[in-house]
Amino acid sequence: MSEILITGGSLIDGTGAAPRAADVLLRDDSIVAVGPHGTVVAAADALRINATGKTVMPGLIDAHLHSTFDDVQSNDELFFHREAAMSALTTSQNLQKILRAGVTSFMDPDTAWGIGPSVRDAIDCGVIDGPRMKTGYQALLTAVGGTAGRLIPDEGRTGYAQVVNNTDEIVMWTRRHIKYGADWIKIHATGSVPTRKGELLVWTEDEMKASCDTAHDLGIPVTAHCRSDESTAAAVRAGVDLILHASYITEDTVQLLVDSGTPVCPTFTFLANLADYGPKVGAGIGQEDLFRGEIRATAKMMRAAYDAGVPILCGSESGFALTPYGHWHGREMEVFVNELGLTPLEAITCGTKNGALAMRMDDVGVIDVGYRADVLVVDGDPSKDIRLLNDKSRFAHIISKGKPVDTTRPWPSHTKIPGSKVANWSSEPLTFERAMTPD
Template identity: 35%
Template sequence: MQRALALPALLLACAGAWAADSAPAPHITAVKAAHMLDVRSGAMVDQAVVLIADDRITAAGSKLAIPSGAQVIDLGDKTLLPGLIDMHTHLTGNPEDAGYASVAISVPRATLTGARNALRTLNAGFTTVRNVGAEGYADIGLRDAINAGDVPGPRISASGPPLSISGGHCDDTMHAPEYKIQAEGVADGVDEVIKRTRQIIKYGADVIKVCATGGVLSFGDDPRASQYTLEEMKAIVGEAHRLGRKVAAHAHGGEGIRLAVLAGVDSIEHGSYIDDEDIKLMKEHKTWLVPTLYLGDWLIENAEAIKLPKPLLEKAKVVLPAARRNVAHAIQQGVPVALGTDSAVYPHGLNGREFAVYVKLGMTPLQAIRSGTVNASQLLGWSDRVGSIEAGKFADMIAVSGDPLKDITELERVQWVMKGGAVVR
């Protein structure tokens, strides 16, 4: 009996050993550069070497020994940084879609537009984005296609359609009443917002986007006016958090910011009219601010070219300059900031111009860089994956020619991009 059992056991042991021996060895890559920014400490590491096994970093430091047989990528005098993160994108949209032009764009067309914009964003050095708002779950389909390797693009945390009150900023307010058109994420009342939140999560959302105030690029609302009630907001946040999703609140000011923070949202998007009471609340609740400021320069300068409707341009001329003043004050008061751009309001691929605006408003270059790396990864809940060049993280890196601590605009001229251990630019 013992002999009968011994043979199968021996065969199983041999099979296990054979499987272990036949497993493919990881592909080892060594990236060398004259400098590497440690975004946590702010130190510049000279003669940098980053070792990568398949898609993950195994070690990073100065003058590390390079294993025999490793593929070596020598970037010469370049400076390495972690891949950048944009916490507020709309990949499936373009600037010329603002206003009435959007009514002629189908979900399939928007999805294909998103594939093009995803590549532009990746080539600009943004290896991770949070997409906050897309009809028809187009951003979720784009995310899945990128993850499957069907199309190139950044890692995406996708929201699907944003939640809105009827007639609110994230509803469709451009049609005459007889068309009875309503945006996909519209929900009113506690029961309805709970149901809609569950539905959006059902169809694949990583994060819930909620429009807590009016906006700039919408008709008939005031960016300073709140839209959802506190009870509705609490229901949305409670359900999202219970199901493991964070909540991003579009909120320009007024009661909208305060209600969203009191409801427990994870981030305030835009914050154009943020005041001292909002700042105090956000610091107490550890709520992130995601400013979107460079668009203020581009949109007003190009409003005529993109045929921006006059009522929307008039709002933009009031809201966007106010945003600069108020966000500068919030930065000075120490509100935690994660970088966001609202790309689609201006052309995708110019995302890196957001950093220089933050520096102009009072951040140091290092603080600005952190807003688009470690801070953003913390808000995403992806600190174990992205945001720094450290062992165990995805090998998502960029290289620039100069020193971004001396000239933050280097991040507008990214020279080299790696995502998951593969060079994509």
């Protein structure tokens, strides 16, 4: 038995309640007491943390990240330049970064070569350290493809994608993913076609329903990538249990979400990073307004959905070069404050308590007796400045499953892995004229 007593802090419990002075006692992986300062008694050998002047709050729950992508720079790399075994090894390192950004639970909807269930089991069995993980296997894509368009093969699988060509294959692969250990089935409801604008709905509603019915019969929920209003509405009607993105939703679709109670993880962080910082790293140059526009266009209706009681979750889409592990897990809450007009406390509830819906757990995301022992001690008051939660230097203590995370070790990193990066021959064609032009 090991106990940790956190005293003197200001408690944000994750429910949306105002901060209050409270001490918190953890025993192994449980919160066993919460009470006014000085009233909670711990064992003599308990680890004692003085949180005076600091905030005590639940560990963050990132409801949408890709733990196996290793900060990938292109679809080409993601689908054709990664091996399953190396992906598993890099994931074990990247999990440390996720933990050290205060994320104590996450949901990963689709994983390179379906390694997610193995990674989750390795965490649960103590083979590697990591936050609590719920995982999909691969994403189900129709032959039209997903966000990688024509890179996706006509059949079979590559990277995180499993192509399904008809309802029989949808049912078969849904069942197989469950057999392989998926906590969630992931449907890529929209995809891009080079000659068309935006992402198109590339599943019929009946096809989505076939996956949902099959999964639900086996007690497994379904999540769907929906980058349009039409796809979001179709997914909700088909029985999808968690919508990712829900871009450009309209009033009618908000009503569908309200009636069904389906939670939404808008995952603005990737777009926000592109819009605000992309040009710093040579990404999305000249397209900043497009990305900001998608956030703005979606934010108003997302706020309407929030006001009508639709649970809104925080996802960072970490795993890409624009959202590297350990750097942006708190950003979504800042976007919710700035673009949805939520208070910091409301945004924190989205990033903690609401995330439990993605974990399909009822004992994470809140600080109260009976909940799991995932706790942050933050230097400062995030109910006044939400940006603190995206600043790792502010996490005085991170406690995951009742154990302090060692944040003193050097930040995990690795050098370039042979064969894992796509090299560019050049950034422009070497014409004769270009060659003859003095620089």
